[in-house]
Amino acid sequence: MTLAPRLDLRQSQSLVMTPQLQQAIKLLALSNLEIEAFVAGELEKNPLLEAGGTDDFAPPADGVDRAAEQHDLRAETGDADQLIGQGLGAADSPLDVDYGAETFIDDGPGDRMAGAIGSGGGMDMLSGGSGEAPDFDSFANPEQGLQEHLMDQARSALSGMDLMIAAQLIGQIDEAGYLEANLLETAHGMGVPLYRIEQVLGVIHGFDPTGVGARSLSECLALQAKEADRYDPCMAKLLANLDLLARGALPQLRRICGVDEEDMADMIRELRGYDPKPGLRFSSESAAPVTPDLFVRPTREGWAIEVNSATLPRVLINRTYYVELASGPQDRTSKAWLADCLASANWLVKALDQRQKTIVKVASEIVRQQEDFFRKGVEHLKPLTLKAVADAIQMHESTVSRVTSNKYLSCPRGLYELKYFFTSGVAAAGGEGAVSAEAVKSHIKALIAAETADAILSDDTLVDLLRAKGMDIARRTVAKYREAMGIGSSVQRRRQKALRGQAA
Template identity: 85%
Template structure:
């Protein structure tokens, strides 16, 4: 065999992920709100994409004159976009437009009824949303009418401006800037005095003024000081209360006999002081400021019907996306430059792909959600105690999809049903072997039973983890003690010793 350079031709097959396929896979993992943001970006880049509805094109003139518009005959094989565009009929192709007269939509509440009334009166927005008279064509955002609440530091600075001036106001500004969101001072007074070049007693004096501001307890340097400020405000700060606040660690451990000896009070007085402390706010600064937590928006609605369960994608968070083919016909007729024609063709292909990709995404989500509802039907009927063990692989095999596709579909998606709002990942749980060896029980169902047993336990007979194991085994759940402890801790429930102390304190304060 001769050695030397040469050229060979070979044929091979391989799987290649095109950029469009990669983007379609990414779309599956996005929530409806993230899809809305993605579509908004595409609308800015592609002139052939339109977020408006086609209602305006369907309305005929209503000036009292009957008009008959002669429509060109369409052959049976003219359905594809390229054929229509070639004949100058690009606006006639709308394969993915929703036929509102043929679709059945679930009435989710007053919002849907308002939308139906708006459609009936012709007040339909370009994006398929509600339009109300006098609001510029869009439904008003009622949340925007709420005045933003001032933050804690703004609230304190308003009070400092009316009580202090000059150097004292400068010191107060420095101290207020170092108060955390919980209301505690996170600064070292000596370092602050050195930084400002003022005596330490001036900083302490200004701090005393700040600690008199609303909310009571703000500016404290420890929990005991915070509670002491509130006790002074309530005129309950006596020597006994001062000793109690100086020994909060004993109170946390439930060492009531030792506390009574330190404070020099009897059981009744100790119970009264504990009851007083429970009425104080350990984090007074949290009443102010902070951004409002955005509510979770469901991506799917599941509602019972006579035939079973109706599953619907939340269309309110999905923009209606159309390909403006009439605009394409108009542009293509006047374009002569080769580069411009190529760019316009790319825009059309990208727009067509995006519309179909979003349509396929919705179908995939519905398919996965339908299988989840079918597998966990007992949960929707009876509650979390009947949740079954379920894996991504089991759902993927049932609907003949890849496990990674199911994983992407269930990421960042929420399902709203009569029992509440749940993340789709919630329905995938590991299993615990049944005591009789027949099947398995969901870990979430076991947690539900543990929580119910602890919630109904006798304060004088606290259930240990070993006792919980026996009670669960009697219910048909074969579970180890360490697993009970793990589930209990994951739900934020203390041990039997901690619960005994907590209920003892509650009994004293009652």
């Protein structure tokens, strides 16, 4: 075999994803609010893009295919860019349709939300149509935080080096009000005696809210007991053995504290009135509301599925500006840049439209397969997999996974993430069909909620009750579902009910 250079011709196939295709796939996994941020960045980079109004893409109510109509018109009169360049832009009638007229549907949830935001009557809609102005105090800056509240008190009670020590300690108090600092390390770091650190901490313990600056739950509750003048030797022993109280070992606690059942019940009732996390009342963090991406509502024909147009960004291509730039003097680089801008703008409009259609298609199939849930409740939720939806709509499983990520659906039963409808199944007792894991959890929760203190249901009893309802489930599965919902075992629930009965 000789070694020599030669030329070979080979034929092969490969799948190559263009950057635009990769970006289109990423758009599927984004929520409407994330899409809005993405589009805002594209508007800054591309001069041919501009933000559209709330009614720019309203669907026609007459069933006419506007895209086909526009294509036929262009075939007769020429492309829109050519018309604009010739001063005949008025001939492109679809661009001048009155989208605010009654020709288009404007009665869906998304239209009402978009109207409240974009129309002049939005203030009335926000106030419920009563004509009263909204409460602007709810939009004000958050209230004073815990550390600022403590520092205001420290400035009034301390000065000099003590104030510096207080600032150092307050800076290491977490949002729940507990001190995370090591006093000995703080003393070495600041070059002061340990007793002085402890003195300043004692002053902080007297600040509002009571219990702030504690280093443990026991110390936090002890500070509140002292403030209420309830810190006696029996209460001190109870606070020193909170682990026994958590386990429900009441006889052992009574022996340690030297009290009878009545006194123990009174002490437990007192503890229930204390705040284990006193700093949280000054928390300035507010839970961010979840904005639905889809609306589902019942109609006479079935279910109507609508994309939330209030949060869905709309972009238009400024073809007038493109014609002006294209007709002006420009070199090869400018022409290439302008062509890239136009191609990018066209791709973005098509990608957003395709994304919207894909989301509606996937959501429609989910609603179709889980119709019993929307009509009857979570007990009728069926087992569903991504592959089942993908096969039904002839899409890839990964596409369905991306579409259902970070998307929320609003229906008469509440707000749900699209991933919520995909659950594993539990075999039915009759051997036919299956029951969703969420439905089983709902039944377990309802059974435990209905149990009484003298009839606590064990996991074996729950298995028998569920099988009577047609759910063939193992005991370990019941225990797994129960623990996933944060529900204790039968022994723990019996002790908790006993504690509630004594504290009542």
